[in-house]
Amino acid sequence: MKDVIDAHNISKTYNRDTIPVAAVQHVHLHLVRGEFTALVGPSGSGKTTLLNLIGGLDRPDEGSILIHGTDITKLSANQLIDFRLRNIGFVFQSFNLVPVLTARENVELIMQLQGMKGSEIEARVQALFRQIGMEDKMNTRPSQLSGGQQQRVAVARALASKPQVILADEPTANLDSKSAGNLLDIMLKLNQEEQMTFIFSTHDQRVIERARRVITLVDGAIVSDTARVATEST
Amino acid sequence: MWVLKLAWKNLWRNRGRTAVTISAVFFAVVLSITAGCLQDGVFANLIRNMVSFYSGYIQIHQSGYWDQQVLDNSMTRDEQIEESIRKEPGVTAFSPRIESYALASAGEVTKGCMVVGVDPEKENAITMLKSKVVAGAYFPHANASGALVSEGLLQRLGLALGDTVILLSQGYHGALAAGQFPITGVLKFGSPELNDQLLYLSLPSAQDFFSAPGQLTSYVLALESDDVQGQVQAGLQSALGSQMEVMNWGEMMPEVEQHINTDKSGMYTIQIILYLLICFGIFGTLLMMMAERQHEMGMLIAIGMKKAKLVQVVLAESVLTVLVGCLAGMLASVAVTYYLKNYPIRFGGDMADMYKRYGFEPIFPASMNPTIFFTQGIIVLALALVLGLYPMFKVLRMNPVLAMKN
Numbered sequence: 322m323k324d325v326i327d328a329h330n331i332s333k334t335y336n337r338d339t340i341p342v343a344a345v346q347h348v349h350l351h352l353v354r355g356e357f358t359a360l361v362g363p364s365g366s367g368k369t370t371l372l373n374l375i376g377g378l379d380r381p382d383e384g385s386i387l388i389h390g391t392d393i394t395k396l397s398a399n400q401l402i403d404f405r406l407r408n409i410g411f412v413f414q415s416f417n418l419v420p421v422l423t424a425r426e427n428v429e430l431i432m433q434l435q436g437m438k439g440s441e442i443e444a445r446v447q448a449l450f451r452q453i454g455m456e457d458k459m460n461t462r463p464s465q466l467s468g469g470q471q472q473r474v475a476v477a478r479a480l481a482s483k484p485q486v487i488l489a490d491e492p493t494a495n496l497d498s499k500s501a502g503n504l505l506d507i508m509l510k511l512n513q514e515e516q517m518t519f520i521f522s523t524h525d526q527r528v529i530e531r532a533r534r535v536i537t538l539v540d541g542a543i544v545s546d547t548a549r550v551a552t553e554s555t
Numbered sequence: 556m557w558v559l560k561l562a563w564k565n566l567w568r569n570r571g572r573t574a575v576t577i578s579a580v581f582f583a584v585v586l587s588i589t590a591g592c593l594q595d596g597v598f599a600n601l602i603r604n605m606v607s608f609y610s611g612y613i614q615i616h617q618s619g620y621w622d623q624q625v626l627d628n629s630m631t632r633d634e635q636i637e638e639s640i641r642k643e644p645g646v647t648a649f650s651p652r653i654e655s656y657a658l659a660s661a662g663e664v665t666k667g668c669m670v671v672g673v674d675p676e677k678e679n680a681i682t683m684l685k686s687k688v689v690a691g692a693y694f695p696h697a698n699a700s701g702a703l704v705s706e707g708l709l710q711r712l713g714l715a716l717g718d719t720v721i722l723l724s725q726g727y728h729g730a731l732a733a734g735q736f737p738i739t740g741v742l743k744f745g746s747p748e749l750n751d752q753l754l755y756l757s758l759p760s761a762q763d764f765f766s767a768p769g770q771l772t773s774y775v776l777a778l779e780s781d782d783v784q785g786q787v788q789a790g791l792q793s794a795l796g797s798q799m800e801v802m803n804w805g806e807m808m809p810e811v812e813q814h815i816n817t818d819k820s821g822m823y824t825i826q827i828i829l830y831l832l833i834c835f836g837i838f839g840t841l842l843m844m845m846a847e848r849q850h851e852m853g854m855l856i857a858i859g860m861k862k863a864k865l866v867q868v869v870l871a872e873s874v875l876t877v878l879v880g881c882l883a884g885m886l887a888s889v890a891v892t893y894y895l896k897n898y899p900i901r902f903g904g905d906m907a908d909m910y911k912r913y914g915f916e917p918i919f920p921a922s923m924n925p926t927i928f929f930t931q932g933i934i935v936l937a938l939a940l941v942l943g944l945y946p947m948f949k950v951l952r953m954n955p956v957l958a959m960k961n
Contacts, residue, residue, distance in 0.1 A: 406859025421564040
C-alpha cells in the first residue's frame with residue numbers, strides 16, 4: 322500500500338537559551354492509509370515536535386517529509402498553509418475553537434477557507450455533526466459546551482476539509498474518561514469507515530490501548546514501533 | 556463576506572475594549588469637528604464683519620491703482636464691467652466708488668480726510684452705511700449734495716450737523732478740487748482710524764468735486780460667502796482682462812489674512828495633539844487585542860487560514876471599530892454644530908466691548924462646512940488604518956507554533 326506519510330531522516334534542533342536541544346533526531350516514519358497510530362513517550366521526548374514537522378507547522382533542519390507524494394519541506398510558507406488546509410486536519414490538546422463562533426461556524430470556517438459553496442457546506446456540516454453526534458449543539462458557542470463536546474467539534478473541524486491525515490496532539494488530555502472514550506469511539510469509527518489516517522501523541526493509556534500501531538519516542542528518536550491489535554471500545 | 560462576519564463577531568468578544576476604542580474615536584471626532592467648525596465659523600464671521608465694514612470681499616480697480624492710489628489711475632465707469640459683475644454667480648451686490656484724500660477746513664482748522672463718493676443705495680447694501688448715521692439723515696437720493704462726516708473728524712474740525720465743510724484737493728489730471736458741502740449727517744465707526752477721517756459724498760458730487768465725471772477708483776463687491784471668493788475672483792479677472800486688477804480682501808489686507816493663518820496654525824497644533832491621543836488610545840487596544848488573541852491566531856494559521864486572510868480580519872476589525880466611532884462622532888457633531896450655529900457662544904469682557912464698538916455682535920458662531928466633517932472623518936479613519944499596520948505586521952511575522960505556545 323502506498324505511504325500516506327513518508328518521513329525520511331528528519332531532525333530538528335531548537336536553541337533553548339542558546340543551548341541546542343535535539344528535539345527530533347534522524348527519524349524515519351512511514352504511515353499507510355487508514356492507520357491509527359499513537360506516538361508515545363515521556364514529556365520532552367519530541368512527540369509534539371514530530372507532529373508539528375509532519376503537519377508542516379515547523380520545518381525540519383534536515384530530511385524530507387512526503388505527504389501523499391508531496392515533499393512539504395520544499396513548499397513555501399504560503400503553499401504550506403494551503404497544503405495544510407486541504408490535506409491535514411488538526412486536533413489540539415486545548416480544543417482551540419474560535420470562541421466567538423458557534424460550533425457550526427467553527428466547522429464552516431475551514432470550508433469557507435477552501436472556497437466551498439453554500440449548499441455544499443450545509444450538507445457537509447450536517448453530515449459531520451451527525452457523525453460526532455452533536456446535531457442539537459450546532460448553534461452553541463464553545464463556552465457553553467463541555468470539554469468533550471468541544472473536542473468533538475474540533476474533530477469535526479479537522480474532518481471538514483476531507484483531509485488525508487488527522488494529527489492530534491494529546492486529544493484526550495483535558496477530558497474526563499467518559500468524554501475521552503466517546504471521542505476515541507468517534508475517531509476509530511471515522512478511521513474504519515473512511516479509511517482516514519490518524520496519528521496522535523498521547524500519554525493516555527486508554528488511547529494507547531486502542532491504537533493499532535504504537536511508536537515510542539525517547540530523546541527525539543524512535544526506540545520502538547509496534548503494530549498491535551487494538552482493544553475494542555468499552 | 557465571512558471575513559467581515561468574523562471581524563464583527565470579534566468586536567463583541569471584549570465589549571469593554573471595543574467600547575473604549577469606539578468612545579475614544581467618537582470623542583476625538585466630535586472634538587475635532589466641533590473645534591474645526593467653530594474656528595471656521597469664527598473666521599468666516601470675522602471676515603464677513605470686516606469686509607462689510609469697508610473693503611468688501613473683492614474690489615476691481617484699473618490695473619496699477621492699488622500700488623499707486625491716485626485719481627489719475629482711476630477708471631471710467633463701464634456698463635460692460637458692471638454686466639460682467641452681475642453675471643458672476645456668487646456676487647450678491649456691488650458698489651462703485653471714487654476715493655481720494657482731501658483737506659477738510661472749517662475756520663482756522665484744517666485736517667486731512669478721505670473723501671469717498673458712493674452710490675447711496677448700492678453702498679448701503681454692502682457696508683450698511685445707513686446704520687452708522689448717528690445724527691442727521693442718510694443721503695436721500697443718488698444725487699444728494701450734502702456730506703456725511705464721521706464723528707471723529709467732525710469733532711476735530713469743531714463742526715456740527717448743519718454746518719458747512721470746505722474741501723480742498725487735487726482732482727483728476729492735476730485739476731484743482733475745491734468745494735463746500737453742507738453736513739447732512741454724522742457717521743459713527745467703531746474703528747478710530749475710520750471715525751477720524753471718513754467723509755462721504757454722493758457719487759456725482761464727488762466726481763464733480765474731483766473734476767472726474769464718470770470716473771471711478773473701484774467697484775466693491777459683496778459675495779455669498781468667503782468660500783466662493785476664489786472662483787469669483789478668477790471668473791472676473793478672466794472676463795475683464797489684464798486692464799483691470801481684481802483683488803480679494805486678503806490681498807488688500809494681508810495683515811488680517813496673516814493673523815487668521817497664524818491662528819489656524821495654532822489650531823492645527825491642537826488637532827495634532829488630539830490625533831496623537833487617539834492614536835495612543837487605539838494602539839493600546841490593538842496591543843491588548845494582539846496579546847489576547849495570539850494563541851488563537853496561531854491556531855487559525857495552523858489549520859490553514861492564510862496570513863493575508865487573517866490580516867483582512869484584523870484590519871476589518873480596526874476599520875469597523877473606527878468607522879462606527881467616526882460615523883457616530885460625525886452624527887453627534889452635526890447636532891453639536893447645528894446648535895452652536897443657531898445658538899452661538901456669546902462672549903463678554905473687553906473683547907465683547909471692542910466687537911460692539913465696531914458694530915459687530917460678540918459671538919462665536921459655528922459653521923457647518925461639510926468639508927470639515929469629511930476631512931476630520933477621513934483623517935481619523937486614515938490614522939486607524941495606519942495603526943492597523945501593527946497587527947498586520949505581527950500577523951505576517953507570526954510563527955504558528957510559537958504563537959500557540961503563548
